Amino acid sequence: MNARKKIALIGAGQIGGTLALLAGLRGLGDVVLYDVVEGMPQGKALDLTHLAPVFGCDFKITGTNNIADIRGADVCIVTSGIPRKPGMSRDDLVKTNADIIRKVADGIKSHAPNAFVIVITNPLDVMTYLMQKETGFPTARVVGMAGVLDTARYQAHLAEELNVSVSSVSAFVLGGHGDDMVPVRSYTTCNGIPVEKLIPAEKLDAIEKRVRGSGGEVVALLKTGSAFYSPAASAITMAEAYLFDRRKVVAAAAACNGEYGVKGIYLGVPVILGANGVERIVEIELSSSEKALLQKSAQGVQSIISIL
Numbered sequence: 001m002n003a004r005k006k007i008a009l010i011g012a013g014q015i016g017g018t019l020a021l022l023a024g025l026r027g028l029g030d031v032v033l034y035d036v037v038e039g040m041p042q043g044k045a046l047d048l049t050h051l052a053p054v055f056g057c058d059f060k061i062t063g064t065n066n067i068a069d070i071r072g073a074d075v076c077i078v079t080s081g082i083p084r085k086p087g088m089s090r091d092d093l094v095k096t097n098a099d100i101i102r103k104v105a106d107g108i109k110s111h112a113p114n115a116f117v118i119v120i121t122n123p124l125d126v127m128t129y130l131m132q133k134e135t136g137f138p139t140a141r142v143v144g145m146a147g148v149l150d151t152a153r154y155q156a157h158l159a160e161e162l163n164v165s166v167s168s169v170s171a172f173v174l175g176g177h178g179d180d181m182v183p184v185r186s187y188t189t190c191n192g193i194p195v196e197k198l199i200p201a202e203k204l205d206a207i208e209k210r211v212r213g214s215g216g217e218v219v220a221l222l223k224t225g226s227a228f229y230s231p232a233a234s235a236i237t238m239a240e241a242y243l244f245d246r247r248k249v250v251a252a253a254a255a256c257n258g259e260y261g262v263k264g265i266y267l268g269v270p271v272i273l274g275a276n277g278v279e280r281i282v283e284i285e286l287s288s289s290e291k292a293l294l295q296k297s298a299q300g301v302q303s304i305i306s307i308l
């Protein structure tokens with residue numbers, strides 16, 4: 001009997017390696033780290049095998065270049081892709097990553113047909129959409145990570161401003177994972193107290209602007225690569241919600257079927273994540289300006305889908 005869950009990490013780069021570490025430390029199950037680069041997933045897996053006894057973690061981790069090794073995975077977290085290179089257009093990036101996602105989707109469909117799939121590769125909402133189309137999995141079993149991360153960034157900067165625990169701040173950032181994401185101020189509270197009552201509007205504007213540009217802020221500082229700790233942590237919390245049936249309410253890229261006036265695409269919306277994956281999309285009343293911003297964000301996602 002194998003009672004341990006199996007977590008397949010597709011892409012063993014910066015985020016993939018961090019996912020492996022967190023999955024092991026948090027006891028999600030056994031981990032398979034897959035990448036096309038020879039030796040790299042095996043090297044990271046061996047390093048993590050040596051870490052396990054230090055913390056007394058009993059997880060088995062395997063590095064591989066053979067997609068068939070993800071066989072029977074319960075959860076697949078996908079980070080495979082390439083970053084935008086100098087001189088590369090957005091359209092070229094979309095097409096290149098789309099080809100990678102198509103290949104990976106084929107592997108997941110063949111070898112892990114019952115998996116819950118979390119997509120991290122950018123452009124997030126579009127790659128999640130493509131993953132669902134290519135695998136043909138039920139939409140409840142294919143989800144994109146970004147809302148959890150965008151929300152965490154909002155929470156972090158609000159907590160910093162209020163000088164309170166991050167766990168006292170409850171927030172939502174909806175929409176696509178890009179500059180036009182929508183921090184939903186009207187539902188953002190400090191332990192139930194609307195943040196609008198605690199932070200002046202201009203300061204909230206500045207925090208929200210910073211949150212929209214957070215990904216770029218990290219890239220500019222790192223110079224090579226993009227954020228990896230927080231995206232990995234965000235995906236791990238989503239995997240836990242599924243594996244342990246937490247029924248957690250989070251913002252995530254989900255397939256909209258008329259909710260929020262959006263149909264046929266993936267977009268960041270509030271969802272309940274549990275043992276059935278996306279148990280349901282939660283519809284909340286938005287202010288008219290929030291509604292307009294969400295529509296604009298949906299149009300942005302739609303325009304990238306049209307590149308495919």
Ligand code: APR
Pocket residue numbers: 010011012013014015016034035036037079080081082083100103104120121122123225226227228231
């Ligand atoms: N199959 C598997 N892995 C692949 C494939 C493929 N067909 N093509 C590329 N990869 C691997 C690369 O070899 C690399 O190791 O995907 C990995 C991506 O890792 P990084 O370049 O380190 O990128 P990372 O920082 O992990 O981000 C991954 O998440 O947030 C997004 O924009 C980010 O799209 C990027 C993704």
